[in-house]
Amino acid sequence: MNQNKQKRKMIFWIGFSYFLGLVTMIFLVQYTPLLSQSKVAIQKNETKVYEKSSLAPSVEKIYDATVLVQGYQAETLKSTGTGFVYKVDEKYGYILTNEHVIPEEVEEVKVTFSNDQEEIVKVLGKDEYLDLAVLQVDKKNITLIANIGSSEKMKIGDTVFVVGSPVGYSYRGSVSAGILSGKDRMVSTSVTSAAKKADWVMRVLQVDASVNPGNSGGPLLNVNGEVVGVVSLKLINDNIEGMGFAIPIEYAMSHVKTLENGEKINWPVLGIGMINVTDKAAISRNSLTVDASIKEGVVITSIQEKTGAEKAKLQVGDVITKIGNQKVKNIAYLRYELYQHQEGDTIEVTYIREKKERKVKVTLTGE
Numbered sequence: 001m002n003q004n005k006q007k008r009k010m011i012f013w014i015g016f017s018y019f020l021g022l023v024t025m026i027f028l029v030q031y032t033p034l035l036s037q038s039k040v041a042i043q044k045n046e047t048k049v050y051e052k053s054s055l056a057p058s059v060e061k062i063y064d065a066t067v068l069v070q071g072y073q074a075e076t077l078k079s080t081g082t083g084f085v086y087k088v089d090e091k092y093g094y095i096l097t098n099e100h101v102i103p104e105e106v107e108e109v110k111v112t113f114s115n116d117q118e119e120i121v122k123v124l125g126k127d128e129y130l131d132l133a134v135l136q137v138d139k140k141n142i143t144l145i146a147n148i149g150s151s152e153k154m155k156i157g158d159t160v161f162v163v164g165s166p167v168g169y170s171y172r173g174s175v176s177a178g179i180l181s182g183k184d185r186m187v188s189t190s191v192t193s194a195a196k197k198a199d200w201v202m203r204v205l206q207v208d209a210s211v212n213p214g215n216s217g218g219p220l221l222n223v224n225g226e227v228v229g230v231v232s233l234k235l236i237n238d239n240i241e242g243m244g245f246a247i248p249i250e251y252a253m254s255h256v257k258t259l260e261n262g263e264k265i266n267w268p269v270l271g272i273g274m275i276n277v278t279d280k281a282a283i284s285r286n287s288l289t290v291d292a293s294i295k296e297g298v299v300i301t302s303i304q305e306k307t308g309a310e311k312a313k314l315q316v317g318d319v320i321t322k323i324g325n326q327k328v329k330n331i332a333y334l335r336y337e338l339y340q341h342q343e344g345d346t347i348e349v350t351y352i353r354e355k356k357e358r359k360v361k362v363t364l365t366g367e
Contacts, residue, residue, distance in 0.1 A: 271307020
């Protein structure tokens, strides 16, 4: 009797141990952090992994709204980039891209949709300082419109991705992902083709998502598939890798109406000729002298008649060091600060004359 009792107890505990082990295994598979990123199912001796964090649903929200943009001169391909449909009306669809994707020599612009449909589009307006252009296409070709998000709500470290046409036609519709690496980056660049040095500063978003020639003008998106920026440029240097930049979408959208209407952006004018304080050769050619202690700023080389600079009695040889409270490192920074204002605005200019810092109010005129 005692032996039978012991056997029954042993069988009970063995069965209980198996049951407890099974419950523990189910709990671990379902809830352990190591497996929280995927769900494992075993079917017919095969293990299948299903992603929970895939960007695929977000890519679907923008993919068909993204287009390849190509510029032609006399049937010769001159430029290539990316664009995206940001709105439609009763007749047309509207595509946003970069201005530098459509250089002056381009005579015809074509876009290729995700279904390989190719259409000639009309360039409604563009601006080199914004680095934005608006294209118009027949509404019948539009199957998807991009959702516009907010870069201001983004935090450094947030997931971002890019859809575009790196290198051109062969790789159109490519997707790359990364994180938002920085906000409010001030990046110097050359706007005009004649500029030998950087003549403009852009306030941009920095990302580590792969950005290559041909991605310009494409959408930068958050994890929800909303556009938070317009891919604009990339630092190209043997020592630099994984740094892409995008124009914040709020800044871009604040100017699209003017471009849609084909209107010229009326940038304000200070009314001066200028060179960088670091350009010693140009200073010498203009027969000017600048105190050696001044390391940053812009030297006035000429004053235009009937402008704010003339009325404020600025003089040739004055060195501008600030616009408002913002430092002016060089011409690019002066132009950036100036273009935050409009014709008719009055700004405070800080400058150095005869080794003395002075301030004056200047009313901006138009071009």
